[in-house]
Amino acid sequence: MKAVLVLAYMLCSALVKGRGRGEVKFLSYTDNKKCDCCSDCDFYFEPLVIQTSTGQQLYRVAKTDDKGNSQSVNLTKITQLRNPLSFEFPTNSTIYIYITVYDSDPGGDDFVRRMDNISFRFGSTSWSRQHASHINSSGKAKVEFKHRITGCDTNFQGLGCNYCIENYYNSDCSTYCEPQENYYYCSSKGQKICKEHRKGEDCRDCNNNKTGINCDECPDNFAGEDCIECKENFYPAGHCNVSCVP
DSSP, X not given: OHHHHHXXXXXXXXXXXXXXXXEEEEXXXXXXXXXXXXXXXXXXXXXXXXXXXXXXXEEEESOOOOTTOOSEEEGGGOGXXXXXXXXXXXTTOOEEEEEEEEEOOTTOOEEEEEEEEEEEOOOOSSOEEEEEEEEETXXXXXXXXXXXXXXXXXXXXXXXXXXXXXXXXXXXXXXXXXXXXXXXXXXXXSOEEEOTTEESGGGOEXXXXXXXXXXXXXXXXXESTTSOEEOTTEESTTTOOEEOOO
16 A cells, blocks of 8 residues: 555656766677778777767766777777766756777777767666667668666655655755644645644644644534524623623
């Protein structure tokens, strides 16, 4: 039941703007480009950039190693990638990866391709595997990688860090409001809404001269809907502190 309630809470909550922490691990790069006549291709990336759709750069590798590369590159062994790459990301954003590929040659490096069609969204704490392909006049290439979320900012939760934790509200999850039984509940913006018959700071006071834990009782010697009348045999009006039995 608790899991169901948490899911319902998340589905009903507005998406928020915070930050999370994630990792990307590059696995392999394959390319069927015809390179030098007598040796393998020596592919390298210059640069490799990870950024958001708004252009906010999250990670950048200026240049990767080209030693020992071929038409199938094991990216887990490329020193400059520091696999996995760890960085912070804004919630509710699509992450883009841009890779410019060159072939290293003694007489001058050759441009191979620019892969700008790689995108994903963080959505799981488990590794999610993905690949992207690119075709141009040089041939066809594919890059494989995986990604996962590793943590959320304070007061954020969800598989994309895009919901407030319980009792926190607003787009930055900075407003705290915990409902209090018999006193108030919280609006969608974290404002305290007094329950019926209650008023004042933290809704601790009763309306209409009422008293009691539920504000549904009249003070001693008072009666009526608004507790402004005296009970029988109590006087004067407004005070009701003198008893007189005929």
